[in-house]
Amino acid sequence: MSHKRNDGQRAVERTAKTIKDGADTAFDSVQNAVEATESAAMNAVDKTADALNKQIERNKDRF
DSSP states (O other), X not given: OHHHHHXXXXXXXXXXXXXXXXXXXXXXXXXXXXXXXXHHHHHHXXXXXXXXXXXXXXXXXXX
16 A cells, blocks of 8 residues: 555656646746847847937037
């Protein structure tokens, strides 16, 4: 009887590990997506600042 209980406990532990591994993979994917979005947003801000600075330089002589 004790042997069956141990088999059951091992099955629970394997199931828990499978769930945790799946959740870890999902969280990693979400984190990577967030980092990619953040990078794209920061690049957009940098490009916008560069474009504004170039336009200001071009307009310096006009005024």
